[in-house]
Amino acid sequence: MLHPQVQQALDAISSRPIENVFLVACGGSSALMYPSKYWLDREAKTIASDLYSSNEFIHRNPATLGSKSLVILCSHSGNTPETAEAAKFARSKGALTVSLTHEPASPLAEESEHIITYSYGPEAPAFETNYSIMYQLVTGLLYVKEENAKFHRFIQSLQNLQTAYDRAKIQFADKAKEFAATYKDEKIIYTMASGANFGVAYSFAICILMEMQWIHSHAIHAGEYFHGPFEILDKYVPIIQLLGLDETRPLEERALHFSRQYGEKLIVLDAKEFDLSGMDDELKGYIAPLVLNYVLRQFANELADARNHPLSTRRYMWKVPY
Numbered sequence: 001m002l003h004p005q006v007q008q009a010l011d012a013i014s015s016r017p018i019e020n021v022f023l024v025a026c027g028g029s030s031a032l033m034y035p036s037k038y039w040l041d042r043e044a045k046t047i048a049s050d051l052y053s054s055n056e057f058i059h060r061n062p063a064t065l066g067s068k069s070l071v072i073l074c075s076h077s078g079n080t081p082e083t084a085e086a087a088k089f090a091r092s093k094g095a096l097t098v099s100l101t102h103e104p105a106s107p108l109a110e111e112s113e114h115i116i117t118y119s120y121g122p123e124a125p126a127f128e129t130n131y132s133i134m135y136q137l138v139t140g141l142l143y144v145k146e147e148n149a150k151f152h153r154f155i156q157s158l159q160n161l162q163t164a165y166d167r168a169k170i171q172f173a174d175k176a177k178e179f180a181a182t183y184k185d186e187k188i189i190y191t192m193a194s195g196a197n198f199g200v201a202y203s204f205a206i207c208i209l210m211e212m213q214w215i216h217s218h219a220i221h222a223g224e225y226f227h228g229p230f231e232i233l234d235k236y237v238p239i240i241q242l243l244g245l246d247e248t249r250p251l252e253e254r255a256l257h258f259s260r261q262y263g264e265k266l267i268v269l270d271a272k273e274f275d276l277s278g279m280d281d282e283l284k285g286y287i288a289p290l291v292l293n294y295v296l297r298q299f300a301n302e303l304a305d306a307r308n309h310p311l312s313t314r315r316y317m318w319k320v321p322y
């Protein structure tokens, strides 16, 4: 069964024409929308989609934004001003707004027509957490609008997400500790992925390494690696290479093949090693980034411990005006 607030949003969506969908958020909340964008690109036949950082969405002001638009926003705190402002802006253009948040009493909730409150934290059931809720919403969108045949199988697969997380946690516990012990003194760590997994590399780079650990980083798209970034590679440069299960895996494999010839500090996380039993085979490529993200969070926890730098430490965020 779907999250009840997802169902309510889908009821609203089915009662009006939708020509395009905009995914709008900042930082980690934006990154968690990337797999959903990948799904929309692969599956949507009549609905165009785009993904924007909230303030860019307002300032760029897409010409196709209007009464036949669905704008899906996300802010964990509900408090990011540009995301709340983007909801207000979208509504002023006549778009239908659906916002995901952990804080139902927040500026974003106030500015949005429909709110979906997701669960969060180590005890939260995976099905009710942010990535899963996003997928429930966008797969539901293509079901109600285009009768997408994968919808029910997708929801069933998501219901097995928690067991996939539980298994991965045990399987990668030692690797997470080893990563932290080996790389705790590095000044820079790159992350690389493509397709459905790129958002995971992106959030690990900007939210975990830069924001929460103050380690220099950059998320490299595997398809762009040979168009600049590979010139930085030598045996001293650490790169976290994600390998997913989606159609773009050859890009990630090509990058890794090259890195292995000239690099020595390669941390490879391969979704082929995950036990995804209970997931539909055809949908594993969409689920892989969620498990990669979950495993990387264990890496982040271990890194923070090894460096004695809690993930909650900030210099500027929420502390000074910006």
Ligand SMILES: O=P(O)(O)OC[C@H]1O[C@](O)(CO)[C@@H](O)[C@@H]1O
Pocket (backbone or CB within 6 Å): 026, 027, 028, 029, 074, 075, 076, 077, 078, 079, 080, 083, 207, 211
């Ligand atoms: O709008 P949200 O999801 O509350 O985000 C607030 C902040 O949290 C992060 O996602 C992670 O700390 C940042 O990237 C972002 O600025």
